[in-house]
Amino acid sequence: MSNVLEKPAAPVRAERRPVALRGSAAAHQQWAQGVALVGQGRHEQAVVHFERASRLSPRVPLYWLNLANVLRRQMRSREAIAAARRAFELDPADAIACRLLADLLHGANRNAEAFEVLRGLDPATPRDVDHNLLLAAVLTALKRWQDLALVSLDVLVAKPADGDAYMRLGYALKHLRRYADAAECFRTLALLDPAHISAAGYAAHFAAWACDWKQAKDDVQRLEQAFELQTPEVSLRAFCPFTLVAMNDDAAMHRRGAEMESLRLALVQRRSSPRKLPREHARARAALAAGRIRIGFASPDFRLHATTLLLVQTLERLPRDRFEVFLYSHGEGDGTAQRQRVVAAADHFVECGEMDATEQAERIEDDGIALLVDLSGHTAQTRLGVFALRPAPLQVPWLAYPGTTGADFMDYLVGDPTVTPLEHAADFSEKIAQLPLTYQPTDERREHPEPSSRAEAGLPEDVFVFACFNQSYKITEEVFSLWCRILLRVPGSVMWLLVPQPEIQATLRAHAGARGVAAERLVFAPFVGQSAHLARLPLADLFLDTFPCGAHTTCNDALWMGLPVLTQVGRSFPARVAASLVNAVGLPQMAVADPAAYEERAVALALVPGELQRMRAHLRDHRLELPLFDNRRFTLEAAALFERMVARWEQGLAPAALPAAP
Secondary structure, three states: OHHHHOOOOOOOOHHHOOOOOOOOHHHHHHHHHHHHHHHOOOHHHHHHHHHHHHHHOOOOHHHHHHHHHHHHHOOOHHHHHHHHHHHHHHOOOOHHHHHHHHHHHHHOOOHHHHHHHHHOOOOOOOOOHHHHHHHHHHHHHHOOHHHHHHHHHHHHHHOOOOHHHHHHHHHHHHHOOOHHHHHHHHHHHHHHOOOOHHHHHHHHHHHHHOOOOOOHHHHHHHHHHHHHOOOOOHHHOOOOHHHHOOOOOOHHHHHHHHHHHHHHHHHHHHHHOOOOOOOOOHHHHHHHHOOOEEEEEEEOOOOOOHHHHHHHHHHHHOOOOOEEEEEEEOOOOOOOHHHHHHHHHOOEEEEOOOOOHHHHHHHHHHOOOOEEEEOOOOOOOOOHHHHHOOOOOEEEEOOOOOOOOOOOOOOEEEEOOOOOOHHHHHHOOOEEEEOOOOOOOOOOOOOOOOOOOHHHHOOOOOOOEEEEOOOHHHOOHHHHHHHHHHHHHOOOOEEEEOOOOHHHHHHHHHHHHHOOOOHHHEEEOOOOOHHHHHHHHHHOOEEEOOOOOOOOHHHHHHHHOOOOEEEEOOOOHHHOHHHHHHHOOOOHHHEEOOHHHHHHHHHHHHHOOHHHHHHHHHHHHOHHHOHHHOHHHHHHHHHHHHHHHHHHHHOOOOOOOEOOOO
């Protein structure tokens, strides 16, 4: 979701700044010629004159500042940073030099340096709104949420209707887990600016995190109105399509939101990059001719993260006689064994954290990647902008984001017959490429700990325990009402939820009371480490999935630990994931078509537990034989699908739907 906060600072027009020191007459003449050339749009020639002025009078900060600004316009960021740094060193009280250098560093993902530059401005120099907005952008990148909130409030004191400050304040409050406050912040901005689709989306999304449903209908109406108010100019604002996935089952709306954001990303990235399109990808062809497909995976999450937990064994097992594996990491390492394992799984592990999009795209193309897989989509820390620069001839989203990217620079989307049936092709901008059974990999080497005890988990011993370990934003009013009806029909049963925040617990207890369910029948689980989480899953009797956004990795974990999952199937990708997984463990009857069937099945399984016991025995006794957990089979199927994509490209054929192979 961080892409909503990437609006760059306004360009610094340094050539209009009053001259503080003129230096030699010759230097001043060169500078004046450079300024005139900038006015004519002749930036390349202007660089020559600003460089001469800087050499003739190297202690005049204005000459370096103008040089930095024109180099920036030519997208020569490293040289621009060097020139801006020289200008700021010569005059540490110059707010323009400070902001230009910090903005350049921020654009190069060198945010720790940018923060030090902003902090290094002479204390006597006033910090204006532009300075604080740039500081807020840097603090966002550094994840300093408390500081971000305070700086955003400073901006709003000076400029009470500033949209960027509202966005950053709301984002800070979200990360401080003050979800209701974050929703109210975004809601205020949506009321001030009805076309601000990002604010409207976040207002609804974070109210859902807080399980605050009082204004849900109004929030959705504001979002729908914002969609209607979009114009080409307004649509250049960032939007987070992820806010839609748990809001409704409208796959067409999900695609529209994704298309808007991908178009914006592509326009911004292509305008700011010197990279020319289209590309020939000669290195990819040469590498392919040498006998192996060079396949790249780009992600911020090569660490202890759900995506990596699922994917790591497939990376290890991709047949090296057919594939050479490159991992492009733009996230931080966490020092865990999982991080070490995923690094070792690659033939080449490339750190891209301090590369800008153009540099990363150039590296990928230079590596000869034929097939580039995106493992983030429209989620936090995405780098879809790299893909917009077309570094590889085939570009494919997979696994992390539950839906279409809406991008014209993505070719295939990896799915399966359940999550991406071919008859749903209109829901996706990419061509559907189906794996035979499920799109989701698993790791046979992951832990399977002995169950913990109900006493340790704070659960009653002799009652039926329903559970849902999905995040709170997936718990809609409709789903919660359904759960309450189930609890009322199953005497003594409890609902076990992963909701550690006391404020949200109190809200859900109030919702339960309003529906006739005693507060003590809701039991809340804390966040714990992966081992402890897996060990507690078998303590429940039945996992009740949410709708329209169901369990993904959470469902996989439950089935791995022998806990059956009951899910409802919808139209959109996130409403079909759990159905794909229960099919892949031989329990298709656990994916039902509507809320009525969901309620009746949950009650029947609880009151007449014989079938449920058989399902638990099936998961327990045949775990490593079940297709979902057969990673060797899955990896060979994925490899074959990747080869089908590359073969079409080799033959000069455009991407086309690739139905599941037998």
